[in-house]
Amino acid sequence: MGTITLSDIKIRDTLKPGDLGYIAYIHGELYAKECGYGINFEAYVLDGLKDFAKGYDPKKDRVWICEHDNQIIGCLVAQHRSEQIQFRYFIFLPEYRGxxxxKHLMQKFIAFMREKDITHAYLWTTEEQQAAMALYTRFGFELTEESTSDSFNKPIREYRYDLELA
Structure with missing residues (x-):
């Protein structure tokens, strides 16, 4: 694989059969390798994706599926939650980081919020996601809650970040 640039990545905002299953696969495999998360984490992701699929409304929700050479290499999901939106499933294969x-998907997410007149978004992340947390704060998300979880087959700190748009 030669040098990959942002312009080599196609981003689609339509959901196709198989996308959500593949998103679960990427989360399960990648976070097992990188963070030592177990099967409970994959079950957690699958539960969330099942709820997203059942409630999916293209007028209220948005997906950004990132593809390179017709292969999904990452994604971001904006899931509606009454008057707010949840930022979820933000992941890229390691060779597509950097x-x-x-940053490009964060800009798309905020543009989607503005388009839909949504002023509040939130997300949950874990202590290992330092680069992601730096990106979130750069875009105005603020840490609002911390908790300890054992849902990932090991004890871990979880963080909630919230974003208020003016």
Whole structure:
């Protein structure tokens, strides 16, 4: 694989059969390798994706599926939650990190919020996601809650970040 640039990545905002299953697969495999998360984490992701699929409304929800050479390499999901939106499933395969894709998707997420007149978003993340947390705060998300969880087959700190748009 030669040098990959942001312009090599296609981003689609339509959901196709198989996408959510693949998103679960990427989360399960990648976080097992990188963070030591177990099968309970994959079950947690699958539960959330099942709820997203059942409630999916293209007028209220948005997906950004990132593809390179017709392969899903990352994604972001904006899931409606009454008057707010949840930022979820933000992940890229390691070889696609550092291209500016995260920043690009953050801009798309905030543009979607503005388009839908949504002023409040939130997300949950874990202590290992230092680079992601730096990106979140750069875009105005603020840490609002901390807790300890054992849902990932090991004790871990979880963090909630909230974003208020003016």
């Amino acid at each position: 291209l500016g894709l995260g």
